[in-house]
Amino acid sequence: MRIDCKHVWEHISAYIDGEVEEGLRAEIEKHLETCEICSAVLDSTRNVVVLYADGRVFELPAGFSERLHERLEKEMEVSGT
Amino acid sequence: MKNAPNPEFEADCIRRILAGEKQLFHDLIRPCERPIFFLLMSILHNEADAEDAAQEAVVKIYRNLHLFRGESQFRTWALSIARNEGLGRLRKAGTRREDSLDALTEDQGGDFTPAILTSWREVPSRALEQKELAAVLRQAIDGLPEIYRNVVLLRDIEEMDVRETAAALGIAEGAVKVRLHRARALLQRSLAPRLKGFAPNRGKLFGWAKARKDEPR
Numbered sequence: 270m271r272i273d274c275k276h277v278w279e280h281i282s283a284y285i286d287g288e289v290e291e292g293l294r295a296e297i298e299k300h301l302e303t304c305e306i307c308s309a310v311l312d313s314t315r316n317v318v319v320l321y322a323d324g325r326v327f328e329l330p331a332g333f334s335e336r337l338h339e340r341l342e343k344e345m346e347v348s349g350t
Numbered sequence: 351m352k353n354a355p356n357p358e359f360e361a362d363c364i365r366r367i368l369a370g371e372k373q374l375f376h377d378l379i380r381p382c383e384r385p386i387f388f389l390l391m392s393i394l395h396n397e398a399d400a401e402d403a404a405q406e407a408v409v410k411i412y413r414n415l416h417l418f419r420g421e422s423q424f425r426t427w428a429l430s431i432a433r434n435e436g437l438g439r440l441r442k443a444g445t446r447r448e449d450s451l452d453a454l455t456e457d458q459g460g461d462f463t464p465a466i467l468t469s470w471r472e473v474p475s476r477a478l479e480q481k482e483l484a485a486v487l488r489q490a491i492d493g494l495p496e497i498y499r500n501v502v503l504l505r506d507i508e509e510m511d512v513r514e515t516a517a518a519l520g521i522a523e524g525a526v527k528v529r530l531h532r533a534r535a536l537l538q539r540s541l542a543p544r545l546k547g548f549a550p551n552r553g554k555l556f557g558w559a560k561a562r563k564d565e566p567r
Binding site: 279280281283284285288303305307308309310312314316317318319320321322323325326327329330333334336337338340341344345348 | 372373375376378379380383384388397401404405408409412413420426462463464465467468469470472473476477481483486487488490500503506507509527530531534535537538541542545
């Protein structure tokens, strides 16, 4: 079986997560060796994921946690034991 | 995994809270704060509403702790309460978007072809020191249809596994995988062309000169 670019794209996400089975993985890797487009698509997808998953991109609003725990404290006071 | 849950700690904590050590609830809920907030952000699309809903959800989690049966992870259970809180608010506001979106986007298939490139210069994580880059990334994720955004937030940003994400969102594991794949394809397509400008300059001299300038004196 020889796989084409479209086929590789379909599995890129699973490939990044290490979730494709061995046979397909080998096919994808063989394809990547000679296809600069798929290599670039894979590299850019991986890069995009690493960047947006960085803790600095999505931060809790300042003081979120403090306000939440204050609210909880109040709830605990009224709820009694 | 960020804030990986520890089931033994949780079970012990819950037993003691229910036996009267209420203060322990603060520690129990802490690892869930981020995913709860970002899930609600994804549903409600507004920081103030998401914070309000998160507080309400956490109070509900506290009040209903005796109902937690330990059949799922605590965080999964907590997130499903948060999700219901968010969806309940949408319903009340008369903007019941999720059902229609689910039906639409899942069936339509859509075009998930990636941006075609012939080479890629890696954008290193240190480029995130530029606030503009973080803003571009946030915008792209905000622009995703909700069913994809939820999955990206829980799977990639909160690093939850497929099973937990599926349970928290009330969808099948297969749907989590399909949605994550599509979301990443959409994000690669929208972001790859814009990120090119954030890759380090090829000329070493410029990089070096800039690094020198930024050095503490």
